[in-house]
Amino acid sequence: MSPLFLLLPLVILTLASTLSFRYHSNSETEQYLSMISATNPSIAHLYSIGRSVRGQKLWVLALGLSPHRHTVGIPEFKYVANIHGNEVLGRELLLQLIDNLVNGYRNNEPWSLQLLNSTRIHILPTMNPDGFDNADTDCVYIQGRYNYNGIDLNRNFPDAFDGPQWNQQPEKHREPEVRAVIGWLKTETFVLSANLHGGALVASYPYDNSNGSELVGGASITPDDDVFVHLAKVYSLNHPSMRDKNDECGDTLFKDGITNGFEWYPITGGMQDYNYVWAQCLEITLELSCCKFPPAKDLPALWADNRKALLAYIQQVHLGVKGQVFDGSGVPVQNAVVEVKGRRNICPFRTDRHGEYYRLLLPGNYSFTVTYPGHEVLTETLSVPYGPDQYSAMKHDFWLRRTNVTTDRTPVNLAPNCNYVLRLEGGGSISRFTWTDVAMGLGLVVALRSQID
Ligand SMILES: *[C@@H]1O[C@H](CO)[C@@H](O)[C@H](O)[C@H]1NC(C)=O
Ligand SMILES: *[C@@H]1O[C@H](CO)[C@@H](O)[C@H](O)[C@H]1NC(C)=O
Ligand SMILES: *[C@@H]1O[C@H](CO)[C@@H](O)[C@H](O)[C@H]1NC(C)=O
Ligand SMILES: *[C@@H]1O[C@H](CO)[C@@H](O)[C@H](O)[C@H]1NC(C)=O
Ligand SMILES: [Zn+2]
Numbered sequence: 001m002s003p004l005f006l007l008l009p010l011v012i013l014t015l016a017s018t019l020s021f022r023y024h025s026n027s028e029t030e031q032y033l034s035m036i037s038a039t040n041p042s043i044a045h046l047y048s049i050g051r052s053v054r055g056q057k058l059w060v061l062a063l064g065l066s067p068h069r070h071t072v073g074i075p076e077f078k079y080v081a082n083i084h085g086n087e088v089l090g091r092e093l094l095l096q097l098i099d100n101l102v103n104g105y106r107n108n109e110p111w112s113l114q115l116l117n118s119t120r121i122h123i124l125p126t127m128n129p130d131g132f133d134n135a136d137t138d139c140v141y142i143q144g145r146y147n148y149n150g151i152d153l154n155r156n157f158p159d160a161f162d163g164p165q166w167n168q169q170p171e172k173h174r175e176p177e178v179r180a181v182i183g184w185l186k187t188e189t190f191v192l193s194a195n196l197h198g199g200a201l202v203a204s205y206p207y208d209n210s211n212g213s214e215l216v217g218g219a220s221i222t223p224d225d226d227v228f229v230h231l232a233k234v235y236s237l238n239h240p241s242m243r244d245k246n247d248e249c250g251d252t253l254f255k256d257g258i259t260n261g262f263e264w265y266p267i268t269g270g271m272q273d274y275n276y277v278w279a280q281c282l283e284i285t286l287e288l289s290c291c292k293f294p295p296a297k298d299l300p301a302l303w304a305d306n307r308k309a310l311l312a313y314i315q316q317v318h319l320g321v322k323g324q325v326f327d328g329s330g331v332p333v334q335n336a337v338v339e340v341k342g343r344r345n346i347c348p349f350r351t352d353r354h355g356e357y358y359r360l361l362l363p364g365n366y367s368f369t370v371t372y373p374g375h376e377v378l379t380e381t382l383s384v385p386y387g388p389d390q391y392s393a394m395k396h397d398f399w400l401r402r403t404n405v406t407t408d409r410t411p412v413n414l415a416p417n418c419n420y421v422l423r424l425e426g427g428g429s430i431s432r433f434t435w436t437d438v439a440m441g442l443g444l445v446v447a448l449r450s451q452i453d
Contacts, residue, residue, distance in 0.1 A: 085131015
């Protein structure tokens with residue numbers, strides 16, 4: 001054996017325990033993620049969800065006791081950073097988070113063992129590597145914000161409120177990075193997510209858009225508003241300054257460091273509304289630094305500010321209720337509609353291919369209705385405790401009874417848009433997303449304010 005060969009494991013170990021506080025290039029990020037998955041194969045799995053316009057892979061590191069595949073009962077969580085290529089703090093925070101979780105697990109620290117034991121955590125440090133390569137280090141300007149085609153990826157998702165033309169133009173152009181994320185959301189039933197930005201200091205929650213009917217005051221309110229407000233506060237209140245220093249970025253002071261997205265400023269085609277409406281994944285937007293490209297010397301303090309909040313937010317994936325829906329023969333069924341009374345989601349939540357559902361809810365009593373063709377509608381009231389402290393949502397399975405009539409047509413209550421998106425997958429790309437589309441959706445205000453965060 002050559003001396004170099006003997007030294008190699010030592011070098012790898014040293015790398016693993018010292019992730020430096022500096023900005024890592026795309027290739028350094030890729031090397032770091034590869035090294036982590038190679039040296040921790042039992043808890044880490046590296047995969048790519050697609051490529052950027054310039055062909056750079058969009059790498060995701062999955063962490064958990066079964067990193068390669070879903071386990072029934074274990075919720076899927078994700079963090080996405082750097083959708084705006086010049087908002088860079090999130091990239092480094094997520095690398096530090098990986099480092100922290102993996103080292104915590106190796107050192108048998110209970111917080112890390114419990115989190116990785118109960119949760120599968122997916123981390124996409126950069127959704128816009130091409131934009132990052134093009135970014136300058138300015139705090140406020142937009143150099144590097146867009147992808148290589150000059151498109152704002154956080155305005156390029158299908159939008160439920162995008163007006164009737166949405167249904168008529170199924171081929172509306174989606175950028176490769178956006179298509180990669182849309183495809184990713186179909187591979188797993190993600191339950192909870194956040195996307196990390198810079199340029200402000202606030203936790204912003206859906207909706208980002210509206211067609212008027214959801215407006216309460218100036219806010220566009222989802223049926224799960226109580227849960228979203230709670231989730232946003234878990235982040236902001238676990239951060240030392242988000243709740244009371246956010247006006248230092250030049251915005252008005254956001255009460256408790258949170259805001260409804262639309263109330264702050266409306267956008268069309270954002271990622272968080274897409275996650276919530278079509279992927280039944282509750283996602284919020286975290287604005288983590290006034291400066292979009294903070295000096296590298298500030299990174300240790302910024303990590304210290306965000307570590308607790310990043311971990312506490314992951315733990316919220318254990319809110320509410322989870323379980324499976326079984327048909328009359330005792331087989332778990334996909335596409336059973338599981339609804340909570342009083343929460344009329346635009347696309348009703350459905351069971352996944354494992355027959356599983358996850359429903360984030362605050363503690364309380366809820367009436368559930370489960371609908372599946374050929375079976376009686378099942379209604380049950382559940383008393384839901386607070387799950388995060390136990391690292392598990394309450395577990396409850398639903399057992400359906402077959403109806404007698406063979407020609408049964410139990411209505412499965414899917415809005416047309418929900419079916420529509422199921423058809424989107426194979427879709428090509430034709431017309432480009434234009435400002436005319438935006439203006440038709442919400443008016444000029446969107447275009448004017450689209451470059452803010
Ligand atoms: C991890 O989960 C297993 C059961 O799957 C359990 O026996 C073990 O105690 C758990 N460890 C921790 C630290 O939660
Ligand atoms: C838009 O508003 C109408 C009522 O004006 C409502 O029926 C419809 O569901 C809304 N669309 C969405 C996607 O919420
Ligand atoms: C939920 O229902 C139980 C009875 O099943 C009751 O004791 C409890 O007070 C209720 N909780 C709430 C928050 O309404
Ligand atoms: C199904 O048919 C059986 C036998 O005809 C009958 O006893 C039963 O009540 C029916 N159940 C329902 C739900 O209609
Ligand atoms: Zn941004």
